[in-house]
Amino acid sequence: MRFRREQCLMLILFWGAISLIGSLCAEDFLGVPLEVVEEVMDLGYNLDPRTPNLIEQIIVDYPESPLGLCLKAARLFRLDDYAEGSDTEISEQFQEASDLAIEAAKNYYNRNPQDHEARYALGMCELNLARYYIDHRRWFSGFFRATSGLGHLKAILKEHPDFHDAKMPLGVANCFLDKTPSYLKPLAALLRFSGDMELGLQQLKESETKGFLTRYESLYYQISVQWVLLEDKEAAREILDRFIExxxxxxxxxxxxxxxxxxxxxxxxxxxxxxxxxSIPEINYIGEMRDWVMLHSGNLAIQLEKPEIALEKGSVLLETVEPSDTELRAWAQMLYANALLHLGRRGEARVEFAKVKRRDNSKAFKASERILYEMDRDEE
Known part of the structure; x- marks a missing residue:
């Protein structure tokens, strides 16, 4: 969870392929009972460890349906996003699962060309893979998948304007391509999509209030729009609190x-x-997030004049973070040294600040140099 929140918020696709239901009237979706899919949603959003087994059971129990494979790909995508692409095994598993999900969804749609929910499943699986490509700066691959996926959803809404779940991805595109973050500009240029913030917000709201599973998914996107694009942090906080509740x-x-x-x-x-x-076990399911949360809490402990707590957290991080994770270790070293400084142990702090190297992280190195300079000045 490095200092990535702004970027991560840009296009969070939390359980993207799970948002696959357009009507509360149906008893099943793509041949899978509605209550089974609802259980996946409830467990998945709460990061329950039973989720992957439930998804595998769907694949076994409903072999004619592409839904289980779509959910499996979505879960692996989320794990890859949490790991920020650093876990090559998960990345490879996601790409393999995504290819299988798209193939299964495409075959199902070809057998049921009049089923707009089948087309929606295909479109969402393609957009899930597009998001992965975009995150990894594979612009042309992301462009082709995004174009195809958005094309399916636009076609659905043309024939079924009340299929509100299909509005969510289009709402995201309208918002983020109206006020485009710098890292998305290559994709915006390829798509030739100018976006429409007002329309996008309306689409996201309708997917929340009139969609089914997208009513929760939409909250995530509305948070990112308010926080990152519109810079309305209070609005983002209100939406986020509703999701957490x-x-x-x-x-x-x-x-x-x-x-x-x-x-x-x-x-x-x-x-x-x-x-x-x-304090809760779910933090251990998400790659490096625990370490970055500990780092942030340690820095806040210093801010709140609790250097003993900060020192303990810095020590734990230096003992547990792998040497290969140079960025995190550099900031953990800064935390440990800063805690010593605030405890009045200046000599020890000086030694620890000097251990931060430019090759590990330039920002941490510059911060350590600045503090060492201030220490020298104070001692003159």
Missing amino acids: RFPRNVDALSMRADLDRKTERFEEAFEGYQYIL
Whole structure:
């Protein structure tokens, strides 16, 4: 969970392929009972470890349906996103599962060309893979998948304007391509899509209030639009709180909430939020997030004049973070040294600050140089 919140918020596709139901009237979706899919949603958003087994059971019990494979690809995508692409095994598993899901969805749609839900499943699977390509700066691959996926959804809404779940991805595109973040500009140029913020917000709201599973998915996107694009952090906080009230064990949302408090200088609330996250088992399911949450909480402990706590957290990080993770170790070293400084152990702090190397992380190195310079000046 490196200092990535702004980028991660840009296009969070939390359980993207899970948002595959357009009508509360149906008893099943793509041949899978509705209550089974609802259970996947409830477990998945709360990061319940039973989720993957339930998905595998869907694949076994409903072999004619592409839904199980779509959900499997979506889960692996989320794990890859949490790991920020650093786990090559998960990345490879996602790409393989995604290819299988798209093939299964395409075959199902070809057998049922009049079924708009089948077309929706195909479009969402393609957009899931497009998001992965975009995250990894594979612009042309992302462009082709995004064009195809969005094309399916536009066609669905042309014939079925009340299929509200299809509006969510289009709402995301309209918002983010109207006020395009710098890292998405290559894709915007390829798509030749100018976007429409007002329309996008309306589409996201309708998918929340009139869609089915997208009513929760839409909240995630509305948070990112308000926080990142419109810079309305209070609006983002209100939406985020609604999501957390529904899914209180979602540590990704909880960490966003703590990040938001930290960036709006609600330091005590942020510290308590990070401490809570570290106390629940779900934090251990998400790659490096635990380490970054501990780092943030340690820095806040210094801000709140609790250097003993900061020293303990810095020590734990230096003992547990792998040497290969040079960025995280550099910031952990900074935390440890800074805690020593605030405890009045200046000599030890000086030694620890000097251990931060430019090759590990240039920002941490510059910060350590600045503090060492200030220490020298104070001692003159």
